[in-house]
Amino acid sequence: MLSIVEIDRGTPLVKSDKMVVLEIDGRNISVPEGTSVMRAASQAGISIPKLCATDMLEAFGSCRLCLVEIDGRKGYPASCTTPVTEGMKVSTQTPKLAEIRRGVMELYISDHPLDCLTCPANGHCELQDMAGVVGLREVRYGYDGENHVFAKTKQGETNPHFVAKDESNPYFTFDPSKCIVCSRCVRACDEVQGTFALTIQGRGFESKVSASQDNRFLDSECVSCGACVQACPTATLSEKSLIDRGQAEHSVVTTCAYCGVGCSFRAEMKGEEIVRMVPNKDGHANHGHSCVKGRFAIGYATHPDRINTPMIRKKISDPWRIVSWDEAIAYVASEFKRLQSAFGKFSVGGITSSRCTNEETYLVQKLVRAGFGNNNVDTCARVCHSPTGYGLKATLGESAGTQDFDSIEQTDVVLVIGANPTDAHPVFGSQMKQRLRAGAKLIVVDPRRIDLVRTPHIMADYHLKLRPGTNVALLNTLAHVIVTEGLVDEAFVAARCEPEAFNKWRTFVAQDKYSPENMEAETGVPAASVRAAARLYATGGNAAIYYGLGVTEHSQGSTAVMGIANLAMATGNIGREGVGVNPLRGQNNVQGSCDMGSFPHEFPGYRHVGDAAVRGSFEAAWGVPLHDEPGLRIPNMFEAAIDGSFRGLYIEGEDIAQSDPNTQHVTAALQAMECVVVQDLFLNETAKFAHVFLPGCSFLEKDGTFTNAERRISRVRKVMEPKAGYADWEVTQLLANAMGYPMQYKHPSEIMDEIARLTPTFHGVSFEKIDQLGSIQWPCNEEHPNGTPVMHVDEFVRGKGRFMLTEYVPTSEKVNAVHPLILTTGRILSQYNVGAQTRRTANVMWHDEDRLEIHPHDAEERGIKDEDWAGVESRAGQTVLRARISERMQPGVVYTTFHFPGSGANVITTENSDWATNCPEYKVTAVQVTRVNQPSEWQKRYQAFSEEQQSLLEQSLDAAETP
């Protein structure tokens, strides 16, 4: 079912410089050349009846309802497949057309149940609407003939055409008895999602929609993106939430709180209850598409596990005391003041989250800098994309990706390094797949055979299956080929880049040691493939690099980011559409949390705290002197806590005890602190070590903005009241006031106004302007009043681009006899980050535990079979996971996800980190894997501790409920 508020113009928007004028029902209209008659009519305010057409999909011309008459043409052409021509005269309503349309509808309805009143699509069913529109009054064929509607024939025999309802998918049902075989679902799976899970099986009256090889939806290749459900004109594919709750009565546009694609959604509501989430066709990042998380996995927001009251306790072995907001805030303020007076101003700090809004993040760093009087603020981007910030700033001059997503429509060569878009950024992954199917070439650099390497109608031209930890070596070999084979875009480099740095770099990468042949033993990638891939990237037309955490989460993460920027500059692949350097951000607001000054060394807009002029502007605005030295990064905070110099931490929306590496080190640090304050939806892993719990609210309960991977700022809109009474920004404000630093914002828009005043790249941003434009890509200021889709167009933000040297330094995390395998980590489509949200939804049906993927050779050597318990041991710790034998892995490399706390993936990962930013080396850990038959010691301890904490929580909540 389409959104309740969107207008469906039947066929997609066509872009053309040439306009065509035609006449429809006596009205003149001018539309771009290539537009269908149907769309032109719709733009003139004329609705032509239709069933198989929808503007999310290419015209199909199967339903024969949209027929029109055109002066001078024979017959009755379908308006959806007929393009406009100059001077065309179209009639959409004639007696003959009415007769044909009634005839068509009569046939449809003769094989359709007449249960409209109790049907979930009632009131918003396109078939029902069309029956009304054409004036269908009788069905002469009756309902007793061959049909797909009834399980039994009149004679009581089994109806061979009948297929029972498929309710296997947790979020939607498939009821073939209501299907009109318009193929919209099949086409949506192809054209929108690009998975090809659906097909029309059979011919003629036998035709029916089937998932994979006539499987149940859940057992098929379906990825549950919901595009088919949205496209279905009847109730054949219906959201279960819609079936349960009935039609929504209003709709609010907001932004998804999952990955960095930042999809725009319409929350379709009944009062304060969400009926369903429908991706917004006008959404600039997603154009009406979504994935299983954004569309369906929102149940966590109303999950019973949510804690809606503040709680405090002296020690973590104590039960919680349920308290009022006033008491909780006063307690935190008095504790932080006590710690600061006893242990100094620098003994406390805060952590902001990429899951929070820009306004919330800005406020937390302001509280730390202005209220606490130090710079001990950091954000979870520390453990994901901090190297992107460092590397792109050093080379290009701005800590952000260079393009918008739509840029890929102009790309000829896609280079994906250390990213898995079809799992981690599925909506952009779909757009990328469509582009690849349209002919763009593909190079994948990844130790694993990710889905993109070989998926229907796509095969990577080159898959450089490198050993984990050798990104920089491989990037240097690509650069070596480009430099030594004369593939440098000399004109671009001469005009746009610093000559001295370029010459130094050219000499550096031209060294023999970086030839693909000499590096082959190190990277494991055949030299010939490297050479061919480098040639393709440099000479294949517009080439764009997309990268993810497989690049950043290494001991040389920042070096690799600089290596990527070097490649783009050397080949002139920057500064226009279709090219560029595109970091795919993990969480919804990674870009935003970094922009907002969450890092301990910089103010909003990536300006160093040591810069006196910048600091002066913040001092003037905030009315207090500010510290001019960098504060502690998250891993430094842990070290300082264990040391005793860091005692209090305010954590908003982060779960460091699960997400950060070397869990045992993290929990030791948390236990060493005296006042750990967690503001979150749930009693997450970190909250189990907390002294104060402040209830947070979901993205549905507050106003604000998120900034996605394209630098796109989009609105988050409140659709329901905060469950615990306060939005997160209000809680930070209460805390600031209690600490003696006054904050008086009445609405998050005032916070954005302050950000805009103080940050040159945000000068032009306001809620009003975002509402007006839909979304804005920063920089948005006097020079770029409507934002900036493509950066570095005429010159780099830093002036001239700077090539940086990128020596390959092998990680110290090496395999040896004790730890002969490399463990690398990643994530999966259905789950998100630490899983706090998605584990509390039916998405667990696709992934209910983290598995250890291991190559058959490695498994056989160890006597491990599929499903066996496998012990994984590194120098940091040990855990046990069930094995999944998989040839996606290369021998010597094992893989797991980190969505479930009990898996202990981060018990294994080490404190090794990126040299420049301390981003953890999650992607390379030397391990041994053995067959075992019980959980690890850590897991047993975790289980016991977790149960104890849960019971302390329940005691407290129960006590509070009993009067």
Add this chain to the structure above:
Amino acid sequence: MNIERLVTMANDISHYFAADPDHAAGAASIADHLKRFWEPGMRKQIVAHLAAGGEGLEPLAKLGVERLAELDRKSAQATHS
């Protein structure tokens, strides 16, 4: 803070800047990096560690920390004067 961890971090930084054929420039870049990104307490600790012999610090890292000590001395003087 655990000095071994700081030593490792300083060495990691020096490995990156070792690519610069000009060692003095490399050392200056290390110092600059430490100054820009390390919290002052950590800087003090690594400088003190070098003064006490600098066990575990690799040669270029030592040079970098030396230069850092100079930078920090200068800015301390600037604030006091």
